[in-house]
Amino acid sequence: MKKFFSTLLLGGTVAALSAGNLLEIPAAGKVPVIDGVMAPSEWDDAAVFTGLQLTNDRGLANEQTKFYMKWDKDFIYIAAVCRDSNVSGISSKLPYDDCLEFFFMAPGELDVVHWLVYATGGNTLDFIDSEYGSGYRGNPGRIKNEAKINRNDWTIECRIPAESFFKEFFDPKYSYKFNVHRSFSTNGTVRPDGRPAEFSSFSHVRGQLLKPHDFAELRLNPKTVTPVRLERLDRDGMSLTAEQGSTVLLTFENGQTVNIPERDGKFSCDFPGDCTGLTLRVLRKDGEALFSNRYRFFPVDAETPKKIAAEQSKIQGLGVDVVNSMERIFHTRPYAKQGGSIELTAARNERENFQLVLFTGKDAVRDITVRASEFRNAEGKVLPASIWELYREGYAIADPVGYPNCNGVGDYPDPLYPLAPLSLEPMQVRAVWAGFKVPADAAPGDYTGTVTVSAEGKTVRTVKVALKVWDFAIPKKQSLRTAFSVWEREIYNLYFAGKERSAEEFQKTVHRYGMMLAEHRLSPLVFKTDRLLPKEVIHKIGPVYDDKQPDGSYRYHPNAYDDMVRDYLAAGATCFYVGPETPPGDYAKYSEEEWKGIWKAIYEHYKANGLLEYAYAYPYDEPGNKNRVFVNRRMALLKEAAPGLKLLLTGACSLFPSTAFSDIDIWVPQSHWVNYRNKREAQEAGKEVWWYPCSGPWFPYPNYHLDIEPGAWRILAWATYKYDFDGILYWATAFFNNKNPLKNNNYSCNGDGVLMYALPDGNPTPSIRLKVIADSMEDYEYLLLLRDAAEKQKNNPAKVRAVEAAQEMLKLKDMIRYIDDYALDAEAYNTFRAQAGALIEELNRK
Structure with a gap:
């Protein structure tokens, strides 16, 4: 094998050849029958690929998938053979219990089509957009897919209508992007027979599946040609067929490129045993790329x-x-x-x-x-x-x-x-x-x-x-605005429900969780989800919003809540939450008059007691564009009733902050779905823009998951500084699993929503993650102290060198190269902080 590869190594010109991930699909010579059965020769004219890679960037999926793709002016046709060594485990009750997802970015990057097809039949077609709603805009009868479960696999055949791309028909002159993904799991986690979940994709996307700019290029060939058919790619080798005279190149991670010899349009190769990864490219006779994809393998060091x-x-x-x-x-x-x-x-x-x-x-x-x-x-x-x-x-x-x-x-x-x-x-x-x-x-x-x-x-x-x-x-008062929700329901269910413990004791326990957050430089968000608690409990300890008076007005009862808030602010918190949360699916719980009356009472209460400047309202969580008309009306009414109260809105979509919503003071996009142009314009208009991780994005994006590198926990505050965000929101810190509080797989993300654990009596104890996050908040204070010290001394000729050094450090070039490429080792953080500390002292010294 070594001799074979040494004879095939290419010179510098070809070895330097590069291409992004790409797939060309041919015009259909035969229109397939969409029935789930891949009849003989029905897909012989389609491009083929396999070798799906795990989205955790840890090699290839065990349960592999082979795709077939072609097109005509009306449809993109797709078939897939999905291997499953135990098809009896597929559940008809869970649509996500093994499915395929297709992502296509429309020409001009107008939209991302997201289509799911299930092993048990059925489909969902939607759009990943944010500004103008979602849903298929054409004739639903043109959407078609069929699935069939076989002995060792399941197959699908489907077609995607051209009008889902804002076009009446496909046109090869346009640039499309795509990715395909398989969710081999039971509701996002392990299968009933013990096989682990596998999420795999054609084009590996760092951090999050729905990152459209990292999708592969999809090229539509207007001709019926001999397509690339990658029939096999695994850890041991590959085999494919292509038009005679094509060039097939393998570029290994050490930079060496190999030209695979052709045998009548067939190409095959065994990979060396120590191969850690490669890029496969197929070129036409004229050098034009037909196929390009990168694969990584991870040999286990035993x-x-x-x-x-x-x-x-x-x-x-x-x-x-x-x-x-x-x-x-x-x-x-x-x-x-x-x-x-x-x-x-x-x-x-x-x-x-x-x-x-x-x-x-x-x-x-x-x-x-x-x-x-x-x-x-x-x-x-x-x-x-x-x-x-x-x-x-x-x-x-x-x-x-x-x-x-x-x-x-x-x-x-x-x-x-x-x-x-x-x-x-x-x-x-x-x-x-x-x-x-x-x-x-x-x-x-x-x-x-x-x-x-x-x-x-x-x-x-x-x-x-x-x-x-x-x-x-570092100041006692936190400089970075945060909102880290406790989520009290699980504390109540595990340690108070059905036990002889009072509501007042529950309130004191919740307060200890809030204080633990404040002591670790995070602003607690307490009783945000009080609608999930028994009404008789929350009415004893507060806050209570819906006490209607005989004259039609409302009276607000904070009960113990204001005392809790004062303790958090005294401990260094920057802000606190007020008002009722309207549950998903019940946004119209209050009439417009009730809505105005409740918020007027809240506003007048905090204006009178001097805490209004720290308060914010957060009545809707990720409302989605389909609710924008209703939400905008209610936000306008809220502003009318509480003119000095800041309104916060979260969004998990691709263009947020969004022009579709109005009257928002604090925009909070999910961290991988930020529209940076809209962010800049919102901040220039005097608005705040925070961001937040929630389930996604995946590592290496910053997040607080249990089982990722600690650098991902620590860097988010640094990224907040570098990319000029005003705060961080986190959805839950005590969202325990009721069956086992140490096994928290919320939304298929280990540890998501849990940063504190409970002692036997329900009182909190910190986590390693909470400690590292607290370090990151202290790091943020160092950055501000260094920035302010340099700004103060910028015109002092005796401090020129120190000012220049501080300004260079604050670019964070060695700490964050990109949002998903940053320092992972403690040594990098400690070295930076030691240098920053010495500079702060020097700049402050008279």
Whole structure:
């Protein structure tokens, strides 16, 4: 094989040839019968491709799909053979229980057609747009698809009408884009027979399936020609047929390009065993590309864990290591490193964190304790030992899902529990989270402290902690506007419903969740979903909006809510939520007069008590364009009743902020669906534009999922600064699974909606993710302090070098290259912050 490849390597001119993902489909020589049965020769004139890649960018799907595509002036015709080694598991009750999705971007990028076809029959055709509604605009009778379940696969045949692209007929002069996707799952997760979910696509899209600008180019050939038919592409090799005289090129990830020899229009090749990925291109005789796609393979490294396990097995007693806060310590992985110190920097009023890794080899170790000392500097200044917070790391469970993760399925370190003595069996690994908050009045300088690990009453390791405290503080008041919802229903259902516990105790418990968010530099969004709680409970603890008076006006009862809000604001929160949430499907719950009366009472209450400047209304969540007329009317009425109250609107669509909605003060698009032109115009008009992750986007886009790289949690605040957003919203932080609060697979995203966990009495305990997110909020303060210090000194000739260095750093070129390409290692964050801290001190020094 090596000799074969060495003889086929091409020179620099061809090796440099590049093309984006592309597929040419021929004009149909034969119109297929859409009946789900692929009759002999019916699809011989179609382009063919296979080798769908997992959307988690971890190789090819196990349950593969082969597609056939051709076209005429009225339709694009598609057939697919979907392999399924257990078709008996396909459920007719769940339409998403194995389906295909087709995405086509119309000419001029006017719209994205989204069509789903199901293994059990049926289809859904819709549009991914935002401005002007959605739905098929042509004759529904022209949409047709049929599916048939066979012994080891299921097949579909379907046609997509041209008018779904705003055209009466297709025209090859236009540029189209496309992607195809298979959802092999049961309602988004593992199949009943235990097979993991697989979400796979033709063209791999980083971060989110619906990212249209990353779709492949779809070229319509007006002629009936010999198409490219990629019959096989797997980890071992490929085979295809094409017009005689075509060129087939494989470019490997090391840059080498191979020209595959032709045998009467047939091309095949075995891949080397160490192949990590390649790009396949097919060219006509004249050099025009007919097919281009990139594939990645991920050989499993089984040897390194074996070597580490062998080293660990030699350890006597207890092993101890010190690592940063962004390293994941899995109890399912072997561990053998040992270390004895760590260096940290922090501003006054800032938290810092690291981890102790405790592991055993041949011995069991009992009664392991961890104790932290005070910090002391050379001048005798002391930071008391009481500033420390030590936790035992627990584990949450990741289900099989289709987006990228860093350790597959199973246990992930996340919940942080109160530290108690530990015991380890042989070959076990556990971690302790060590953190502290530098007091606001701490003297600057270099401090040292220790963390002592003991076992069975004897000291095992004393870890030296070096801490540099900067001569500046991050403000207690959060600078970045946020809204992180608690979502109280699951707390109530798990720990209060059916138990002899009062509504007042429930309110105090919810308040502890809110305070935990505020203490980690996040503004809590509390009782946003109070409509989901028992009415008798919420009427006792508030807020209550619908108390109608005899004269027709309304009275607002905050009950304990205003006291909660004042506590959050005092802890540093920037804003709070007011008003009733109107449930999806029941937007007209209140009449227009009731609506105006309720909001008038809320407005007058907060105007009178001085909190109005911090309040915002959020009555509709992702209302969608079909509701825009109704929502606009209600927003106008709300403005009339509460003229000084800011109105917030979320949107999970491709052009948001949207010209279809009016009277909005705070626009909140989902983070991968931002219209940056509309964003700029909204901000120029004095509006705020936040953004938010919710389920999607997938890694490597920033998000707060459990099973992705910690850099994705930390970078979102940095991206908020770089791309000039005004805030971050997050939909839930305690949306527990009622059956197992440690197994939260909300919307097929592990850990989505859970950033705090519950102790046995329902009170909150933080997560590793919450700690890292808090770090990111502190990072944001560093960026503002550096920006403001540079701005203040920009005309000072003595500070020219420092100002220029600060301005260059604030471009964040090494931290965020693009929204899905950013720093993942803690070292990059620590280095930046150390340099920024030194510059802030220098710029502030007289």
